[in-house]
Amino acid sequence: MNDRRRFLLGATSLACTLPALFTPGVAHAQAKGTAARTEAITAWQRRLRAILAKNRLPIIDLQATYVEGATNVRQMIEVMDELNVAQIAFAPANAPNGAPSLNLHRQHPEHFIPTTSSGEFPRWWRDPAAFLAVTRKDLESGEYFFMGEHEFRHYPSPEQVSAGRNDRDITIDITGPAGHALFALSAEFNVAFQIHYEIEDRLLAPLESVLERHPNAKVIWCHLAMIRYPDRAKRYNTDYVRGLIERFPGLHFDLAVPPPDAIYQPSGARHSTLFTNGQLDAGWKKLIEMHPQRFMSASDYRPPVADQYPNQINRQRQLILDALSEPARQLVAYGNAWRLLTGSPWTG
Ligand SMILES: [Zn+2]
Numbered sequence: 001m002n003d004r005r006r007f008l009l010g011a012t013s014l015a016c017t018l019p020a021l022f023t024p025g026v027a028h029a030q031a032k033g034t035a036a037r038t039e040a041i042t043a044w045q046r047r048l049r050a051i052l053a054k055n056r057l058p059i060i061d062l063q064a065t066y067v068e069g070a071t072n073v074r075q076m077i078e079v080m081d082e083l084n085v086a087q088i089a090f091a092p093a094n095a096p097n098g099a100p101s102l103n104l105h106r107q108h109p110e111h112f113i114p115t116t117s118s119g120e121f122p123r124w125w126r127d128p129a130a131f132l133a134v135t136r137k138d139l140e141s142g143e144y145f146f147m148g149e150h151e152f153r154h155y156p157s158p159e160q161v162s163a164g165r166n167d168r169d170i171t172i173d174i175t176g177p178a179g180h181a182l183f184a185l186s187a188e189f190n191v192a193f194q195i196h197y198e199i200e201d202r203l204l205a206p207l208e209s210v211l212e213r214h215p216n217a218k219v220i221w222c223h224l225a226m227i228r229y230p231d232r233a234k235r236y237n238t239d240y241v242r243g244l245i246e247r248f249p250g251l252h253f254d255l256a257v258p259p260p261d262a263i264y265q266p267s268g269a270r271h272s273t274l275f276t277n278g279q280l281d282a283g284w285k286k287l288i289e290m291h292p293q294r295f296m297s298a299s300d301y302r303p304p305v306a307d308q309y310p311n312q313i314n315r316q317r318q319l320i321l322d323a324l325s326e327p328a329r330q331l332v333a334y335g336n337a338w339r340l341l342t343g344s345p346w347t348g
Pocket residue numbers: 149195196222223
């Protein structure tokens with residue numbers, strides 16, 4: 001802020017640029033959040049360094065849904081310590097705003113990242129514009145570092161299928177007002193966000209058009225290569241994803257996917273196409289090594305599958321991270337997440 005202010009004070013002849021610099025978001029948020037932000041980053045750095053000092057690979061887990069009262073926080077902290085998960089970005093669901101995540105961070109500053117609301121519950125589907133107005137308010141406080149997962153196309157997840165919950169079949173047009181508002185928020189506040197967007201041929205062009213319109217948005221497309229209906233996804237492959245990476249510098253992917261042999265019951269498909277014969281597929285491995293800055297480990301924690309958290313983290317390590325070269329592994333486990341959260345590369 002100081003540099004910005006000095007620049008502005010010295011730039012009276014550029015007065016006409018002031019309105020553009022003082023967008024309601026960034027300047028305000030930076031001024032308000034500076035001390036808390038520095039403290040938070042220092043706490044995360046301390047914990048990452050402690051894990052690295054033990055010669056263990058830390059993971060920053062950016063895809064997790066927090067439900068206050070349902071998430072067993074004490075148990076999660078124990079598991080994180082045991083599995084060397086440095087931080088979790090817990091996006092709150094079933095809450096009026098991001099406050100539960102911020103409170104969690106205040107209680108356990110080294111473990112949790114203040115994250116705005118998860119777009120995985122009715123407040124998002126029913127009125128995405130109102131939802132994003134709340135997110136904007138949260139971001140303006142300067143205290144949030146990340147935005148939760150927003151469902152634009154979502155098929156019922158395996159546990160929802162088992163429970164007969166077809167209400168979780170969600171469609172929100174990504175090229176509509178909600179899509180544009182979300183991508184614009186990310187660019188304005190320089191805060192990354194996640195999308196849940198099923199892989200379907202007909203959905204690819206709309207996503208590309210939004211990415212084209214918002215080149216400064218920082219997007220994480222969750223669940224790389226998780227294809228639930230293969231007959232609807234003929235065009236998606238490593239070449240297609242490489243093309244997207246080369247066209248869109250803000251586009252990232254997370255690796256929170258089901259186990260290699262998992263079957264998506266409604267289609268009967270083996271939906272984790274990231275794996276072949278139980279291993280990281282050679283083509284995907286090659287692409288991750290080619291663009292290691294764009295991929296990230298993640299768990300997709302949510303309370304109904306909390307007991308699977310250790311398995312999910314162990315799979316990330318054994319099937320993905322262990323298969324990568326050392327530089328790629330460091331980026332995918334925590335380096336990329338660190339850069340997206342703090343705006344700077346991890347330097348130790
Ligand atoms: Zn998801």
